[in-house]
Amino acid sequence: MGGGEFTALKGLDLQFQRGEFCGLIGPSGSGKTTLLNIIGSLDVPSAGSAIVLGHRVESLSEKQAARLRSKHMGFIFQTYNLLPVYTVFENVELPLLLMATTEEERREKVMAALKWVRLLDKVHSRPSQLSGGEAQRVAIARAIVKEPELVLADEPTANLDAQNSYNILDTMLRLNEELKTTFIFATHDEKVIRYLKRKIYLDDGEVIQDEIVHAGA
Amino acid sequence: MIRFLLKGLLRDRSRSLFPVLMVSAGVFLCVFLYSYLNGAIGDMVDASARFDTGHVKVITRAYNELASQMPNDLALAGAANELEKLRTGHPRMIWAERIRFGGLLDIPDEMGETRAQGPFFGMAIDLVNNNSPDLALLGVAKAIVRGRMPAMSHEILISHAFAEKLGVVPGDKATLLSSTMNGAMAMHNFTIAGTVRGTVRFGMVMIDKSTIIADINDIRTALDMADFVGEILGFTEDTLYDDDRMIALAEAYNTAHSREEDEFSPLMTTLGEGGVMGDILRLSTFAVTIVVGIFVFAMSIVLWNAGLMNGIRRYGEIGVRLAMGESKGAIYRAMIMESICIGLAGSIIGTIAGLAASYYLQIVGFDISDMLQKSSIMISSVIRAKVSITSYYIGFFPGVFASVLGTVFAGIGIYRRQTSQLFKELEV
Numbered sequence: 204m205g206g207g208e209f210t211a212l213k214g215l216d217l218q219f220q221r222g223e224f225c226g227l228i229g230p231s232g233s234g235k236t237t238l239l240n241i242i243g244s245l246d247v248p249s250a251g252s253a254i255v256l257g258h259r260v261e262s263l264s265e266k267q268a269a270r271l272r273s274k275h276m277g278f279i280f281q282t283y284n285l286l287p288v289y290t291v292f293e294n295v296e297l298p299l300l301l302m303a304t305t306e307e308e309r310r311e312k313v314m315a316a317l318k319w320v321r322l323l324d325k326v327h328s329r330p331s332q333l334s335g336g337e338a339q340r341v342a343i344a345r346a347i348v349k350e351p352e353l354v355l356a357d358e359p360t361a362n363l364d365a366q367n368s369y370n371i372l373d374t375m376l377r378l379n380e381e382l383k384t385t386f387i388f389a390t391h392d393e394k395v396i397r398y399l400k401r402k403i404y405l406d407d408g409e410v411i412q413d414e415i416v417h418a419g420a
Numbered sequence: 421m422i423r424f425l426l427k428g429l430l431r432d433r434s435r436s437l438f439p440v441l442m443v444s445a446g447v448f449l450c451v452f453l454y455s456y457l458n459g460a461i462g463d464m465v466d467a468s469a470r471f472d473t474g475h476v477k478v479i480t481r482a483y484n485e486l487a488s489q490m491p492n493d494l495a496l497a498g499a500a501n502e503l504e505k506l507r508t509g510h511p512r513m514i515w516a517e518r519i520r521f522g523g524l525l526d527i528p529d530e531m532g533e534t535r536a537q538g539p540f541f542g543m544a545i546d547l548v549n550n551n552s553p554d555l556a557l558l559g560v561a562k563a564i565v566r567g568r569m570p571a572m573s574h575e576i577l578i579s580h581a582f583a584e585k586l587g588v589v590p591g592d593k594a595t596l597l598s599s600t601m602n603g604a605m606a607m608h609n610f611t612i613a614g615t616v617r618g619t620v621r622f623g624m625v626m627i628d629k630s631t632i633i634a635d636i637n638d639i640r641t642a643l644d645m646a647d648f649v650g651e652i653l654g655f656t657e658d659t660l661y662d663d664d665r666m667i668a669l670a671e672a673y674n675t676a677h678s679r680e681e682d683e684f685s686p687l688m689t690t691l692g693e694g695g696v697m698g699d700i701l702r703l704s705t706f707a708v709t710i711v712v713g714i715f716v717f718a719m720s721i722v723l724w725n726a727g728l729m730n731g732i733r734r735y736g737e738i739g740v741r742l743a744m745g746e747s748k749g750a751i752y753r754a755m756i757m758e759s760i761c762i763g764l765a766g767s768i769i770g771t772i773a774g775l776a777a778s779y780y781l782q783i784v785g786f787d788i789s790d791m792l793q794k795s796s797i798m799i800s801s802v803i804r805a806k807v808s809i810t811s812y813y814i815g816f817f818p819g820v821f822a823s824v825l826g827t828v829f830a831g832i833g834i835y836r837r838q839t840s841q842l843f844k845e846l847e848v
Contacts, residue, residue: 243743266747273745284740288431293424298744300421345744 211237212248212408219387221352224379226388228396229405235389236357238405242387243276243355244268256352273301277346279356283338285330285345291317292326295344302349316344320374336367340374347378354378357389365394372398425754429761435730436762442726443766443823444773446719447815451774452805454712454814459782459806461704465661465691470557471543473691474516474653475666478502478673482683483650490520492601492643492650496686499649510669512657516554519544519639519650523598523606525578525632527586536586540578540630542596544639544650548572557655560616560633566590567614570635576610577633580617585630590614596632600644608642610634654688663701666690716814720822727759727826732833752831759827760820767819774815781805 212234219225219242227235240246241253244260245268253260256275263271272278277298285294295316299309317323320340330338339359346354356375360368376398378384388395396402404412429436469475479487482494496502499517506515520543527536546552547560547570555561561569565580567590576594578586588594590612598606616633640646654669656662673688692701738751785804 245743266749269742269745269747271745272743276745278743280740280743284736286428286737286740288428289424293427297424297741300424301745 210408212241214409215251217403217410217413219385221385222379222383223401224376224386224399225401225403226390226396226399227403227405228391228399230391232407233405234408235405237408239355239357239387239389242353243278244271273298274349275352277349277351277354279339279342279346279354279359281358281361283330283335283342283362285333285338285341287330289329290326291322291328291330291333291341294330294341295348298345298349312348312350313344316348317341319347319378320344334367335363336370339363339367339371343371343374343378347382347384350382351384353385353387355387355389358392359388360390360392360395368392368394421754425758429758435734435758439726439730439762439823440766440769443723443763443819444770446723447767447770447819448774448777450712450716450719450818451771451811451815452777453715454708455774455778455805455807455811456781456803457708457711458808458811459778459804461701461708462806463804464704465701466659469653469655469659469661469691473689474651475656475661476513476654476670476673476688476690478506478652478654478686478688479650480684481678481680481687484687484689490522490650492519492521492645492648493603494684495519495601495645495648495650496652497648497684499647499652502649502686503652506652506654510654513669514553514557514655514657514659516552516557516653516655517546517636517649517651518554518653519636519643519645521598521639521643521650523596525582525586525630526595526597527588528593528595536588538582538586538630540582540632542598542632542634542639544634544636547577547633547635548575553655557659563616564614565617567612570613573635573638574608574610575613575635576638577614577616578612579629579631580615582630582632583612583615588612596634596642598643600642601648602644604644606642606644608638610638661691663690663692666692712814716818719818720825723763723818723822724826724829727763727823728830729826730759731755731827731830755827755831756824759824763820763823766823767816770819771812771815775807775811778805778807778811782807 215238227238229235237246241248241260242255244255244258244263247253247261247263256271258267258271260268286297289297292313295313296309299312304312314323314326317326320343322337322340322344325333325337325341330341333341339362342359346356354375359375360371363371372395375386379386388399390396400416402412402414402416403410404414478496480494480496483491483496486494503515503517506513520541522539522541524537525540526534529535545554545558545560547555560577564577566583567577570577578588578594583589586594592612594610594612596606596608596610600606616631636649640648656665667690670688670690670693673686677685678687679685734755738755741751742748782805
């Protein structure tokens with residue numbers, strides 16, 4: 204994987220099922236973000252094949268990859284990446300603007316997403332008026348507003364304190380259980396790891412452990 | 421999506437207001453500098469044309485050779501016929517007869533003895549005819565400080581400083597002492613009708629010195645120049661000099677009327693042709709082109725850089741939009757459209773402000789007479805801007821093209837990188 208002399212991932216053979224709440228766990232440089240990028244069709248493998256939601260990532264054009272992300276995927280980032288000049292409502296609305304949705308439909312979906320993350324009272328607030336936890340909940344609402352099949356989250360709790368991290372994880376778990384949205388995390392945060400139903404440990408670009416956590420475990 | 425982007429653009433002052441202000445300032449400076457230099461050169465050309473060279477000038481070939489000596493012995497014969505021919509042949513031009521002469525102005529006391537005396541530079545124009553084009557061209561009436569316009573023959577105007585030096589007031593008598601075109605002594609009595617001041621009225625410091633303005637028919641009589649004229653000056657109707665048109669006019673005229681073997685045959689010269697004025701005009705035009713070119717280029721780099729920085733500053737937003745599923749092409753196009761809007765808005769505001777300031781300076785002017793007290797060249801003491809067609813569009817080069825180019829280059833970075841690499845750089 205990767206370009207030139209550096210191989211970020213090697214010998215991977217992984218399958219993810221719909222509705223999984225799964226984490227790619229490993230230290231920095233273990234290849235978890237690269238794998239997340241490939242799953243998110245932001246990168247292509249230099250050898251081998253990656254099939255995401257029925258699409259072969261390496262054969263997608265830039266436009267097709269963008270369309271795949273637009274329709275089926277949501278992203279949650281470590282630093283929230285909310286657009287500061289827009290309100291909470293408008294930030295959550297952004298993914299829907301890229302799809303052919305009516306204004307009415309957009310309003311309904313945005314309000315539903317904000318209700319999910321319990322931020323209806325912050326609809327008109329700007330990101331600068333939110334706490335870190337609230338900002339990340341807005342980012343989650345933005346990721347799920349189009350009801351994607353897959354949500355990719357790169358270190359989503361890295362900038363949050365423990366209490367906010369647990370709140371965020373509770374929210375995501377609830378979404379996973381009630382909407383059957385697949386979540387894939389890249390993380391090395393113990394708090395996140397505790398919530399995962401499947402833990403894939405990576406080291407130096409290789410899977411060293413793939414563990415399914417059974418309910419009650 | 422357009423409404424969404426527009427909303428963001430308007431709310432984010434660092435993306436809209438500040439870039440627009442920056443572009444406006446750059447464009448304003450370009451427009452103003454161009455108009456100012458254009459005006460400074462234009463004023464010099466205009467002053468020289470009105471007082472000395474015309475846009476074209478008909479003289480004899482021999483007079484042309486010695487023009488700086490005001491050689492009235494080489495004046496053009498058949499003046500009335502030549503003037504009529506020019507007016508008929510070129511009705512869209514303004515034609516004016518002039519005789520330039522020099523001599524002594526003698527101020528007598530009650531006994532007829534010399535009370536004061538001084539050398540002068542004289543300009544004979546069609547002064548007592550109300551329809552004279554020269555009155556408007558030279559703005560004589562507006563230049564009067566004391567007294568009135570000459571209303572009849574044998575009345576002259578003299579410069580205010582000269583009048584003070586000689587101790588005369590309007591109504592006093594003065595005797596012109598000069599030489600006729602045949603080399604004989606010329607004496608002619610005049611009444612001073614009024615005094616004129618250059619610095620205040622003409623905008624010409626030189627007129628403040630020892631100048632007299634007399635009616636051309638009086639001077640013809642005084643200098644024995646019946647049906648002769650020193651120069652016939654031609655001006656375009658709008659008094660704006662057009663080098664190409666004047667050269668074509670002069671070539672056609674000279675082909676038809678001028679004969680090399682006859683030194684007394686008429687010759688038409690243009691303002692830009694030969695002589696000091698021609699050199700100044702060419703040098704000035706070249707200098708203006710270079711200065712404005714360098715300035716526009718410098719402003720282009722500044723605004724290009726601003727466009728580039730603005731694009732780079734928004735990498736975070738771009739990363740989010742890529743992740744949301746917007747294609748690179750769509751983002752790139754939106755950035756360029758945004759940049760065009762900013763560039764256009766800034767250019768329009770900057771051009772309006774630049775034109776307004778230039779118009780103000782065109783009307784009011786900037787008085788540099790203090791710097792020209794000892795000047796002996798024909799240069800206006802009030803520098804004015806001049807708004808031309810170019811003033812309306814010159815600011816759009818740095819304003820729109822450079823800003824957009826900066827964004828295009830900033831955007832290429834986004835367009836060409838692999839998305840994941842871009843994500844890493846965006847720190848998304």
